[in-house]
Amino acid sequence: MSAALLAAATAAAPAPTGKLDLSFTNLRSAKGNLLVCITADPRYFPDCTDDPDKRFLTVPAARPVLQLSGLPAKRFAVTVHHDENANDKLDTFVGVPKEGIGFSRNPRISFGPPKFDRVALPIAPGTNREAVKLQYFL
Structure with missing residues (x-):
């Protein structure tokens, strides 16, 4: 009986x-x-647009930190x-x-986004930390 109870x-x-x-x-600025x-599904990386399980968050640039909890133990990719100019889109010039x-x-970015496997972070139970370095091209 104790084995059944334990199970x-x-x-x-x-x-x-x-x-x-x-x-x-x-x-570059605090503006x-x-x-x-954040997504765990490579099919929706890098923009997460259609991922039903994504976590999309807005963080003030003046306070560039974010804490997430309740993440299952699997791999996630973070895009930022x-x-x-707070227009809710990525502005580009000729792409x-x-x-x-x-x-x-923090992969080196050249032409196009990196692959999901290159940026995926394994999330383990407990606290995981990551510093994401932003890159500017123009």
């Missing part, structure tokens, strides 16, 4: 979750907002864009971002 208690236990403390560095998108962009794990 039932184990099955009912919630899956462990993690917390992600994000900081954003190398901002506007940081538009942050510094919306300096080149005029505003800062960044990704988790």
Whole structure:
């Protein structure tokens, strides 16, 4: 009977979750907002537009930190864009971002966004930390 009780208690236990403390560095100014998108699905990376499970958050550029909790233990990719003029879109000139962009794990950006696997962060139970460095091209 105790084995059955232990099995039932184990099955009912919630899956462990993690917390992600994000900081954003190398901002050109404290104007506007940081538009942050977090996804675990490579099909919706980098913009997360159609991802039903995305977390899309707006963070004031003057206070570039974000804390997320309740994340399941899996891999997530973070995309951020510094919306300096607060128009809720990434402004470009001939396809080149005029505003800062960044990704988790801080890959070097050349032509186009990095692959999901290059930026995906494993989230473990407990506190996870990541500093995302923004890059500006214009």
